[in-house]
Amino acid sequence: MNFVKTFLFLTISCNIVLSQSYQIKDIFSQYVLREDFNVENKIFPIEQNENQFAVFLQSEGQYFIGSMESNFNLILNWENDLKDYEFKTAITLSPEEKINLFQTESPQKFGIIIQYNPDNQEGLIFETNSSKKYRLIHMKDGRNKNLTFSSSNEDGWVKSNYLRKNEKNEILIKTKENHFEFFINGQFEFTINLNKKNITPLSPGRFGFSLGTHTKVKIDYLYIATSDAYTGINQQVRLTNEESKKLIQENEKLQQKLISHTTKKEVELNNVIQLLESELKNINIINDSLRIENSKFEPFKDIMDSSTDFLYTLSKNLKEEIQNNRVLKNEKKILLDSIQTLINNQEIFKLEYLNTLITIEKKDTID
Structure with a gap:
């Protein structure tokens, strides 16, 4: 029995060492999606019913989603064409001691859906929970397979030294050529090569969020970036310094022109207002005169x-x-x-x- 435990420990340790030997060194500096939730955005759905909700907290700059008696999967309305990129977000699970919704000891569970293809229901889910654990799941054809393991054999859940309970947690995911790296609060957590798991390269797919039952989470931001060489459908406008200066100068000229035009319009408007006020005053005088004349005929009424x-x-x-x-x-x-x-x-x-x-x-x- 001890031999089996020792063998499993060595196997897991070797897998961890081998998995951590690969490092994605690419710099993903071209942002294709930046969302700080200061205003409503059609990319992020808004819904609310008795069992789940997804709303913008614009005053706080957060996206607030939650579930009640059933799981809640939410797919973003954003067409992804990336395979090599980094995905960065910051989340805060609601403090459990302040929530009266929990009927069991099950922790809150929040997941990031990665490159989900609805045609064959394939994709990844990186989940964290309020017990400071994480796991990675491969979905395909309606079946889930855990890609992370621990000696305690807790359905793929692994204890993290970097997750913070009842606090904000930053999550960074990097991927290139079917390799994935996961960072929590700026610290490297683990890496995985899907090729070695006999998982063919995932299609670009969709991103989204997955919530377990009785879970509430606030998302501060979501950034997706890729390499400078990217020229796909989500490429943002990028300008040189000279182009930026030129645009700034043109913008300043337009602002001055707009101010001048606005001032001229304001003067014209004030003149019209004064004319109307004068006409109104004359009309009032005429009306007063008519009232006086009409009063003379009151006896005949x-x-x-x-x-x-x-x-x-x-x-x-x-x-x-x-x-x-x-x-x-x-x-x-x-x-x-x-x-x-x-x-x-x-x-x-x-x-x-x-x-x-x-x-x-x-x-x-x-x-």
């Missing part, structure tokens, strides 16, 4: 309201008055004409009388 025939009666009476005035004017004219005729006749009579007197005087004088 009751009359108007009490008699629906008021306008008809008023119009009829006015018409009669106008007609009577016309008749009186005509009669006055006739009377004036008659008087004038009398005056004219009187004048004629006077003239004839005088002429007669003159004639008589002449005759007496001759005699």
